[in-house]
Amino acid sequence: MTPVILLTRPAPDSAAFAGALRARLPEARVVISPLLRIEVLGPLPDGAFDGLIFTSRNGVRAYLALGGPLLPCYCVGPGTAAEARAAGMTAADAAGDAVALEALIRADRPTGRWLHPHGRHVRVDLSGRLTAAGLTVEGCAIYDQVAQDPSDEARGLLAGAAPVIVPVFSPRSAKLLSQGENPRAPIYIVAMSAAVTEALGGWPRTKCIIAGRMDMRSMLDATVECVELAARVEGGRTPK
Numbered sequence: 001m002t003p004v005i006l007l008t009r010p011a012p013d014s015a016a017f018a019g020a021l022r023a024r025l026p027e028a029r030v031v032i033s034p035l036l037r038i039e040v041l042g043p044l045p046d047g048a049f050d051g052l053i054f055t056s057r058n059g060v061r062a063y064l065a066l067g068g069p070l071l072p073c074y075c076v077g078p079g080t081a082a083e084a085r086a087a088g089m090t091a092a093d094a095a096g097d098a099v100a101l102e103a104l105i106r107a108d109r110p111t112g113r114w115l116h117p118h119g120r121h122v123r124v125d126l127s128g129r130l131t132a133a134g135l136t137v138e139g140c141a142i143y144d145q146v147a148q149d150p151s152d153e154a155r156g157l158l159a160g161a162a163p164v165i166v167p168v169f170s171p172r173s174a175k176l177l178s179q180g181e182n183p184r185a186p187i188y189i190v191a192m193s194a195a196v197t198e199a200l201g202g203w204p205r206t207k208c209i210i211a212g213r214m215d216m217r218s219m220l221d222a223t224v225e226c227v228e229l230a231a232r233v234e235g236g237r238t239p240k
Contacts, residue, residue: 001162003028003188003230005223006154008035008166008173010145013057017167017216024224033154035176037146040065041120045140050112053105053137054091055098055126056119057083062143063117074110076101079216097214098124106133113138120144121172123195147176158183163206163230165190167223174199188230190222206233 005021005028007014014032021030040062052073054060060075060083072090075081081093092108094101116127116139127139150158157164164183167190168174174196187205191197192214200208209226211218 001234003163003165003227003234004157005030005165005167005227006157007032008150008154008177009169010034010036010038010058012061013169017220020216020220021223024220025227028227031151031153031157033151035148035150035173037148038062038119039144039146041142041144042066044068044117044142045115045138048113049115049138051110051114052084052089053101053114053116053126053130054080054084055101055116055122056080058119058143058145059117060084060087066142068117074101074105077215095213095215098126102126102129105130105135109135112136115140117142123171145172150180155181158185158187160185163188163234165223165226165230167219168192168196168200169219171195171199174203178203186230186234188226190219190226192219206230 007017011034014034018030021028038058044066052071054073055076057080060080064087070088073084075084075091075093076098078093081091084091094104114137116137118139118141120141127137130137163186165188169192178201182204189205189208191208191210194210197208209222211222
């Protein structure tokens with residue numbers, strides 16, 4: 001049976017990824033069912049800052065929605081940096097890895113007061129780690145990642161017979177997937193990192209591929225590879 005691609009990121013990010021997928025796989029069926037909804041919080045902290053640290057595109061979007069001034073920034077990856085640059089900010093890019101982002105900032109040792117606008121759910125206290133390293137960094141939760149139930153269409157896919165390709169970009173999304181009902185469909189996971197696969201726990205899947213790099217292009221390449229693999233396997237042919 002023909003594989004279906006299920007996208008579970010927040011709606012704007014899923015729509016952008018779906019567009020990139022359709023450019024590579026024009027005939028692919030893509031279903032968007034976000035497991036997270038972004039809600040902007042606020043306000044921004046008082047006082048002036050000399051720069052910003054962004055660990056997601058949603059951080060950039062929420063910061064701008066709250067009227068934050070345009071400042072130089074460090075960004076976790078090229079997608080986040082592109083979002084910041086499109087708004088008029090000068091952005092340094094750490095190539096998609098939070099560990100590399102911290103290392104870059106530690107090496108540069110920027111002076112002044114810096115702000116890390118982030119979501120309510122974070123895995124690492126980046127501002128605390130940088131402060132412990134002697135920098136002046138303040139963290140602030142300016143958006144929430146609100147969990148959502150899968151859509152009826154998504155539930156139907158997971159309960160069906162056709163293979164379902166699920167690109168998973170974050171441990172939080174993986175955890176939400178694993179808390180749902182066990183799927184009957186053959187599930188092919190495309191994970192952005194090993195931390196994503198760990199968060200999935202024992203959630204049933206036929207195959208799990210980890211992207212070569214923690215960036216959008218690698219996730220796109222791995223998803224296309226996974227679609228082709230699933231088509232061969234479910235078609236009764238031996239994978240190459």
